[in-house]
Amino acid sequence: IAFDLESPTVLPPVQHSYFGTSTIKKLLVRFVEQYFTVFDSGDRQPFIEIYHDQACFSMTFQNASNSSPFMRKYLSQSRNLLKIRDPNLEMKLFKYTKLSVVAHLNEMPPTQHDTNSFQVDLFMAQGNLISFTLNGIYKEFSSNRSSSHLVAFSRMFLAVMQPPTLCIINDHLTIKEPTRAQLKAAFASPAPTPSPSPVTVPQGSLSP
Amino acid sequence: MTLPADVKLQLEQAVLAGKEFHKLYYEKFDKRRNLLNKLYMDSATMVWNGNPLQGSEAILKFLDQLPTSDHTIDTLDCQPIPAVVTQGQTSLMVIVGGRVKFEGTKETFSFTENFMLTTQGGVWKIASDCFRYQE
Numbered sequence: 001i002a003f004d005l006e007s008p009t010v011l012p013p014v015q016h017s018y019f020g021t022s023t024i025k026k027l028l029v030r031f032v033e034q035y036f037t038v039f040d041s042g043d044r045q046p047f048i049e050i051y052h053d054q055a056c057f058s059m060t061f062q063n064a065s066n067s068s069p070f071m072r073k074y075l076s077q078s079r080n081l082l083k084i085r086d087p088n089l090e091m092k093l094f095k096y097t098k099l100s101v102v103a104h105l106n107e108m109p110p111t112q113h114d115t116n117s118f119q120v121d122l123f124m125a126q127g128n129l130i131s132f133t134l135n136g137i138y139k140e141f142s143s144n145r146s147s148s149h150l151v152a153f154s155r156m157f158l159a160v161m162q163p164p165t166l167c168i169i170n171d172h173l174t175i176k177e178p179t180r181a182q183l184k185a186a187f188a189s190p191a192p193t194p195s196p197s198p199v200t201v202p203q204g205s206l207s208p
Numbered sequence: 209m210t211l212p213a214d215v216k217l218q219l220e221q222a223v224l225a226g227k228e229f230h231k232l233y234y235e236k237f238d239k240r241r242n243l244l245n246k247l248y249m250d251s252a253t254m255v256w257n258g259n260p261l262q263g264s265e266a267i268l269k270f271l272d273q274l275p276t277s278d279h280t281i282d283t284l285d286c287q288p289i290p291a292v293v294t295q296g297q298t299s300l301m302v303i304v305g306g307r308v309k310f311e312g313t314k315e316t317f318s319f320t321e322n323f324m325l326t327t328q329g330g331v332w333k334i335a336s337d338c339f340r341y342q343e
Contacts, residue, residue, distance in 0.1 A: 007275060007276055007311065008273050008274065008275050009275045009310075009311055009312030009313075010275070010312070011274065011275065011310060011313060012256070012257070012259060012270075012273075012274075014257040014258060014341065014343065015257060015258025015259050016258055017258055018255050018258045018259070018260050020260075052290070052293070054290040054292060056287050056288075056290075058285055058287060059285075060283040060284075060285045060303065060305060061283070062282050062283050062305040062306075062318070062320075063282065064282075064318070078283070079285045080282075080283045080284065080285065081223055081226065081227060081284045081285060081286065082281065082282075082283065082284050090223065091211060091216065091219065094211075094219060094287070096211055096215060119258065119340065121255040121258060121338050121340060122255070123253060123254065123255040123322065123324075123336050123337065123338035124253060124324055124335065124336035129293060129294075131301075131322075131324060131336060131338075132338075133320070133322055133338050133340060135320070135340050135342070152342055154305075154320040154340065154342075156301065156303060156322045156338075158289060158293075158301065158324075160293060169289065169290060169293055170287050170289060170301050172285060172287060172301065172303050172322075174283065174285075174303060174305050174320050176305070176318065176342065179318070179342060179343065181343060182342070182343070
Protein backbone atom coordinates (compact mmCIF):
# COMPACT_ATOMS: atom_id res chain seq x y z
CA ILE A 1 0.00 0.00 0.00
CA ALA A 2 1.48 3.33 -1.11
CA PHE A 3 0.74 6.93 -0.19
CA ASP A 4 -1.31 9.15 -2.44
CA LEU A 5 1.40 11.65 -3.17
CA GLU A 6 1.78 11.08 -6.86
CA SER A 7 1.95 14.37 -8.69
CA PRO A 8 0.28 14.91 -12.07
CA THR A 9 2.49 14.55 -15.13
CA VAL A 10 -0.01 15.18 -17.89
CA LEU A 11 -0.50 18.65 -19.34
CA PRO A 12 -3.93 19.82 -20.48
CA PRO A 13 -4.25 20.05 -24.27
CA VAL A 14 -3.53 23.40 -25.92
CA GLN A 15 -6.57 25.02 -27.54
CA HIS A 16 -6.24 27.13 -30.64
CA SER A 17 -7.98 30.36 -29.62
CA TYR A 18 -10.51 31.66 -27.13
CA PHE A 19 -12.83 34.47 -28.19
CA GLY A 20 -15.46 34.52 -25.41
CA THR A 21 -18.92 35.27 -26.79
CA SER A 22 -19.85 35.15 -30.47
CA THR A 23 -20.48 38.91 -30.40
CA ILE A 24 -16.95 39.62 -29.22
CA LYS A 25 -15.54 37.04 -31.63
CA LYS A 26 -17.18 38.80 -34.56
CA LEU A 27 -15.78 42.15 -33.44
CA LEU A 28 -12.28 40.76 -32.81
CA VAL A 29 -11.99 38.80 -36.05
CA ARG A 30 -12.94 41.90 -38.01
CA PHE A 31 -10.68 44.14 -35.97
CA VAL A 32 -7.65 41.86 -36.27
CA GLU A 33 -8.07 41.60 -40.03
CA GLN A 34 -8.34 45.36 -40.46
CA TYR A 35 -5.62 46.19 -37.96
CA PHE A 36 -2.98 44.04 -39.62
CA THR A 37 -4.01 45.09 -43.10
CA VAL A 38 -3.11 48.63 -42.04
CA PHE A 39 -0.04 47.51 -40.11
CA ASP A 40 1.34 45.69 -43.16
CA SER A 41 0.30 48.36 -45.67
CA GLY A 42 3.39 50.54 -45.30
CA ASP A 43 1.40 53.48 -43.91
CA ARG A 44 0.34 53.11 -40.27
CA GLN A 45 -0.85 56.72 -39.90
CA PRO A 46 -4.55 55.65 -40.08
CA PHE A 47 -4.07 54.16 -36.59
CA ILE A 48 -4.57 57.70 -35.33
CA GLU A 49 -8.30 56.90 -35.68
CA ILE A 50 -8.27 53.91 -33.35
CA TYR A 51 -5.80 54.71 -30.56
CA HIS A 52 -7.00 56.39 -27.34
CA ASP A 53 -5.59 59.85 -26.47
CA GLN A 54 -3.81 58.28 -23.51
CA ALA A 55 -2.71 55.15 -25.35
CA CYS A 56 0.57 53.50 -24.44
CA PHE A 57 2.93 51.12 -26.18
CA SER A 58 6.14 49.31 -25.31
CA MET A 59 7.96 46.25 -26.57
CA THR A 60 10.26 43.55 -25.26
CA PHE A 61 12.61 41.24 -27.08
CA GLN A 62 12.93 37.83 -25.46
CA ASN A 63 16.59 37.11 -26.13
CA ALA A 64 17.81 33.50 -26.22
CA SER A 65 21.00 31.62 -27.01
CA ASN A 66 19.74 30.97 -30.54
CA SER A 67 18.86 34.63 -31.27
CA SER A 68 20.25 35.91 -34.55
CA PRO A 69 22.10 39.24 -34.92
CA PHE A 70 18.99 40.38 -36.79
CA MET A 71 16.91 39.97 -33.65
CA ARG A 72 19.61 41.16 -31.27
CA LYS A 73 19.39 44.63 -32.79
CA TYR A 74 16.14 44.90 -30.79
CA LEU A 75 17.96 44.63 -27.46
CA SER A 76 18.33 48.42 -27.36
CA GLN A 77 14.57 48.91 -27.85
CA SER A 78 13.50 46.19 -25.46
CA ARG A 79 11.82 47.56 -22.33
CA ASN A 80 12.94 44.60 -20.25
CA LEU A 81 12.69 45.80 -16.66
CA LEU A 82 14.91 42.93 -15.53
CA LYS A 83 17.79 44.31 -17.59
CA ILE A 84 17.41 48.10 -17.76
CA ARG A 85 19.42 49.92 -15.12
CA ASP A 86 18.85 53.48 -16.34
CA PRO A 87 15.47 54.94 -15.19
CA ASN A 88 15.57 57.48 -18.02
CA LEU A 89 15.79 54.72 -20.62
CA GLU A 90 12.96 52.89 -18.86
CA MET A 91 10.80 56.02 -19.32
CA LYS A 92 11.99 56.67 -22.87
CA LEU A 93 10.99 53.20 -24.08
CA PHE A 94 7.46 53.73 -22.76
CA LYS A 95 5.45 55.40 -25.55
CA TYR A 96 2.59 57.47 -24.21
CA THR A 97 -0.23 59.37 -25.98
CA LYS A 98 -1.85 58.57 -29.29
CA LEU A 99 0.53 60.75 -31.31
CA SER A 100 3.65 59.26 -29.82
CA VAL A 101 2.39 55.66 -30.15
CA VAL A 102 1.27 56.02 -33.75
CA ALA A 103 4.48 57.83 -34.71
CA HIS A 104 6.46 54.97 -33.19
CA LEU A 105 4.42 52.25 -34.92
CA ASN A 106 4.88 54.14 -38.18
CA GLU A 107 8.65 54.08 -37.75
CA MET A 108 8.79 50.34 -37.24
CA PRO A 109 10.08 48.35 -40.25
CA PRO A 110 7.67 47.07 -42.93
CA THR A 111 5.98 43.78 -42.03
CA GLN A 112 3.75 41.07 -43.38
CA HIS A 113 1.79 39.10 -40.79
CA ASP A 114 0.86 35.46 -41.36
CA THR A 115 -2.77 35.69 -40.28
CA ASN A 116 -3.08 31.89 -40.54
CA SER A 117 -0.61 31.59 -37.66
CA PHE A 118 -2.68 33.78 -35.31
CA GLN A 119 -3.96 32.46 -32.02
CA VAL A 120 -6.26 34.88 -30.23
CA ASP A 121 -7.04 34.73 -26.50
CA LEU A 122 -9.67 36.98 -24.99
CA PHE A 123 -8.66 37.01 -21.34
CA MET A 124 -10.64 39.91 -19.91
CA ALA A 125 -14.06 41.39 -20.70
CA GLN A 126 -15.63 43.83 -18.25
CA GLY A 127 -18.39 46.08 -19.49
CA ASN A 128 -17.05 47.49 -22.74
CA LEU A 129 -13.41 47.01 -21.75
CA ILE A 130 -11.62 43.98 -23.22
CA SER A 131 -8.12 42.62 -23.22
CA PHE A 132 -6.76 40.00 -25.59
CA THR A 133 -3.52 38.55 -26.90
CA LEU A 134 -2.43 37.53 -30.37
CA ASN A 135 0.36 35.03 -30.91
CA GLY A 136 1.86 34.28 -34.29
CA ILE A 137 4.48 35.00 -36.92
CA TYR A 138 5.34 37.92 -39.16
CA LYS A 139 7.92 38.71 -41.76
CA GLU A 140 10.00 41.81 -41.18
CA PHE A 141 11.41 43.41 -44.32
CA SER A 142 14.51 45.51 -44.74
CA SER A 143 13.62 49.10 -45.60
CA ASN A 144 14.02 48.50 -49.36
CA ARG A 145 12.17 45.18 -49.02
CA SER A 146 15.10 43.27 -50.57
CA SER A 147 15.36 40.85 -47.64
CA SER A 148 13.15 39.58 -44.86
CA HIS A 149 13.33 37.77 -41.53
CA LEU A 150 10.69 35.72 -39.71
CA VAL A 151 9.77 36.95 -36.25
CA ALA A 152 7.62 35.21 -33.61
CA PHE A 153 5.45 37.62 -31.67
CA SER A 154 2.97 37.95 -28.86
CA ARG A 155 0.85 41.09 -28.88
CA MET A 156 -1.42 42.26 -26.08
CA PHE A 157 -4.16 44.86 -26.40
CA LEU A 158 -6.44 46.48 -23.85
CA ALA A 159 -9.24 48.30 -25.63
CA VAL A 160 -12.68 49.84 -25.33
CA MET A 161 -15.28 48.21 -27.57
CA GLN A 162 -16.82 50.77 -29.86
CA PRO A 163 -18.61 48.61 -32.43
CA PRO A 164 -17.81 48.16 -35.23
CA THR A 165 -14.29 48.89 -34.02
CA LEU A 166 -12.10 49.15 -30.93
CA CYS A 167 -10.33 52.06 -29.28
CA ILE A 168 -6.88 50.84 -28.19
CA ILE A 169 -5.52 51.92 -24.81
CA ASN A 170 -2.67 49.55 -23.93
CA ASP A 171 -0.58 47.89 -26.62
CA HIS A 172 2.39 45.61 -25.93
CA LEU A 173 4.57 43.63 -28.30
CA THR A 174 6.90 40.78 -27.34
CA ILE A 175 9.14 39.40 -30.08
CA LYS A 176 11.43 36.39 -30.21
CA GLU A 177 13.19 34.01 -32.55
CA PRO A 178 10.67 31.55 -34.08
CA THR A 179 10.82 27.88 -33.10
CA ARG A 180 11.60 25.26 -35.77
CA ALA A 181 7.93 24.32 -35.91
CA GLN A 182 6.95 27.95 -36.43
CA LEU A 183 9.51 28.38 -39.22
CA LYS A 184 8.19 25.28 -40.93
CA ALA A 185 4.54 26.31 -40.69
CA ALA A 186 5.05 30.02 -41.49
CA PHE A 187 3.25 31.25 -44.58
CA ALA A 188 2.60 27.62 -45.51
CA SER A 189 -0.91 28.36 -46.74
CA PRO A 190 -0.96 30.24 -50.02
CA ALA A 191 -1.71 33.93 -49.74
CA PRO A 192 -5.40 34.58 -50.28
CA THR A 193 -6.20 35.52 -53.87
CA PRO A 194 -7.70 38.99 -54.16
CA SER A 195 -11.35 38.51 -53.29
CA PRO A 196 -14.07 40.33 -55.19
CA SER A 197 -15.63 41.54 -51.95
CA PRO A 198 -13.83 44.69 -50.89
CA VAL A 199 -12.11 44.65 -47.51
CA THR A 200 -13.21 47.62 -45.46
CA VAL A 201 -10.20 49.42 -44.06
CA PRO A 202 -9.93 52.95 -42.73
CA GLN A 203 -9.63 55.34 -45.61
CA GLY A 204 -6.16 56.01 -46.96
CA SER A 205 -4.73 52.95 -45.30
CA LEU A 206 -3.81 51.24 -48.53
CA SER A 207 -1.98 54.14 -50.12
CA PRO A 208 1.70 53.37 -50.68
CA MET B 209 8.99 63.57 -24.82
CA THR B 210 8.69 64.22 -21.11
CA LEU B 211 5.89 62.37 -19.40
CA PRO B 212 3.35 64.31 -17.30
CA ALA B 213 4.15 64.03 -13.57
CA ASP B 214 1.05 61.94 -12.74
CA VAL B 215 1.78 59.47 -15.55
CA LYS B 216 5.41 59.24 -14.48
CA LEU B 217 4.28 58.42 -10.96
CA GLN B 218 1.83 55.77 -12.19
CA LEU B 219 4.56 54.28 -14.35
CA GLU B 220 7.01 54.11 -11.46
CA GLN B 221 4.35 52.52 -9.27
CA ALA B 222 3.57 49.99 -12.00
CA VAL B 223 7.25 49.07 -12.39
CA LEU B 224 7.71 48.53 -8.65
CA ALA B 225 4.55 46.43 -8.39
CA GLY B 226 5.45 44.38 -11.46
CA LYS B 227 8.96 43.62 -10.26
CA GLU B 228 7.73 42.43 -6.89
CA PHE B 229 4.75 40.60 -8.34
CA HIS B 230 6.60 38.45 -10.88
CA LYS B 231 9.05 37.22 -8.22
CA LEU B 232 6.26 36.30 -5.83
CA TYR B 233 4.07 34.72 -8.45
CA TYR B 234 6.57 32.34 -10.06
CA GLU B 235 8.22 31.45 -6.77
CA LYS B 236 4.84 30.43 -5.33
CA PHE B 237 3.91 28.70 -8.59
CA ASP B 238 7.00 26.48 -8.51
CA LYS B 239 7.27 25.88 -4.76
CA ARG B 240 3.98 26.52 -2.96
CA ARG B 241 1.29 26.65 -5.61
CA ASN B 242 -1.58 26.45 -3.09
CA LEU B 243 -0.66 29.95 -1.87
CA LEU B 244 -1.42 31.47 -5.28
CA ASN B 245 -5.08 31.75 -4.26
CA LYS B 246 -4.18 34.82 -2.21
CA LEU B 247 -3.01 36.58 -5.38
CA TYR B 248 -6.18 36.10 -7.46
CA MET B 249 -9.39 38.10 -7.04
CA ASP B 250 -12.45 35.88 -6.40
CA SER B 251 -13.84 36.96 -9.75
CA ALA B 252 -10.54 36.56 -11.65
CA THR B 253 -10.46 35.13 -15.16
CA MET B 254 -7.71 33.18 -16.84
CA VAL B 255 -7.03 31.72 -20.27
CA TRP B 256 -4.38 28.97 -20.21
CA ASN B 257 -3.23 28.05 -23.72
CA GLY B 258 -6.74 28.76 -25.00
CA ASN B 259 -8.56 27.06 -22.08
CA PRO B 260 -10.85 29.58 -20.33
CA LEU B 261 -11.22 29.55 -16.53
CA GLN B 262 -13.70 31.60 -14.54
CA GLY B 263 -13.17 32.53 -10.87
CA SER B 264 -10.22 32.02 -8.54
CA GLU B 265 -11.52 28.65 -7.38
CA ALA B 266 -11.58 27.20 -10.89
CA ILE B 267 -8.18 28.76 -11.68
CA LEU B 268 -6.53 27.31 -8.58
CA LYS B 269 -8.05 23.90 -9.17
CA PHE B 270 -6.69 23.97 -12.72
CA LEU B 271 -3.23 25.20 -11.75
CA ASP B 272 -3.03 22.66 -8.95
CA GLN B 273 -3.45 19.85 -11.48
CA LEU B 274 -0.48 20.97 -13.58
CA PRO B 275 2.70 18.95 -13.05
CA THR B 276 5.51 20.35 -10.88
CA SER B 277 7.00 23.31 -12.70
CA ASP B 278 10.26 25.20 -13.03
CA HIS B 279 9.94 28.72 -14.46
CA THR B 280 12.81 30.90 -15.73
CA ILE B 281 11.85 34.52 -16.36
CA ASP B 282 13.67 36.36 -19.18
CA THR B 283 11.66 39.54 -19.70
CA LEU B 284 9.32 41.74 -17.69
CA ASP B 285 7.45 44.86 -18.74
CA CYS B 286 4.65 46.85 -17.08
CA GLN B 287 2.18 49.44 -18.31
CA PRO B 288 -0.22 51.42 -16.12
CA ILE B 289 -3.82 51.41 -17.37
CA PRO B 290 -5.06 55.02 -17.69
CA ALA B 291 -7.52 55.69 -14.84
CA VAL B 292 -9.96 57.25 -17.31
CA VAL B 293 -10.95 53.79 -18.58
CA THR B 294 -11.08 51.99 -15.22
CA GLN B 295 -13.36 54.41 -13.34
CA GLY B 296 -10.38 55.53 -11.28
CA GLN B 297 -9.46 52.01 -10.19
CA THR B 298 -5.64 51.71 -10.06
CA SER B 299 -4.76 48.94 -12.52
CA LEU B 300 -1.80 47.80 -14.55
CA MET B 301 -0.62 45.28 -17.08
CA VAL B 302 2.34 43.00 -16.40
CA ILE B 303 3.89 41.25 -19.42
CA VAL B 304 6.25 38.37 -18.73
CA GLY B 305 8.39 36.33 -21.13
CA GLY B 306 10.07 33.17 -19.97
CA ARG B 307 10.60 29.44 -20.18
CA VAL B 308 8.91 26.67 -18.25
CA LYS B 309 9.73 23.01 -17.75
CA PHE B 310 7.07 20.67 -16.39
CA GLU B 311 7.88 17.38 -14.69
CA GLY B 312 7.31 14.45 -17.02
CA THR B 313 7.72 16.56 -20.17
CA LYS B 314 10.97 16.59 -22.12
CA GLU B 315 10.39 19.93 -23.76
CA THR B 316 11.06 23.34 -22.23
CA PHE B 317 8.35 25.72 -23.41
CA SER B 318 8.97 29.36 -24.17
CA PHE B 319 5.92 31.34 -23.05
CA THR B 320 4.43 34.78 -22.56
CA GLU B 321 2.07 35.54 -19.70
CA ASN B 322 0.03 38.72 -19.32
CA PHE B 323 -1.55 39.81 -16.07
CA MET B 324 -3.99 42.56 -15.33
CA LEU B 325 -3.51 43.63 -11.72
CA THR B 326 -5.87 45.84 -9.80
CA THR B 327 -5.91 47.13 -6.23
CA GLN B 328 -8.39 45.62 -3.81
CA GLY B 329 -8.37 46.45 -0.10
CA GLY B 330 -4.98 48.14 -0.41
CA VAL B 331 -3.20 45.21 -2.07
CA TRP B 332 -2.59 44.16 -5.67
CA LYS B 333 -4.70 41.29 -6.97
CA ILE B 334 -4.78 39.48 -10.31
CA ALA B 335 -7.98 40.38 -12.15
CA SER B 336 -7.06 38.53 -15.37
CA ASP B 337 -4.29 36.25 -16.51
CA CYS B 338 -3.36 34.93 -19.96
CA PHE B 339 -0.76 32.23 -20.53
CA ARG B 340 0.40 30.94 -23.93
CA TYR B 341 3.28 28.75 -25.12
CA GLN B 342 5.29 29.68 -28.16
CA GLU B 343 4.66 26.72 -30.45
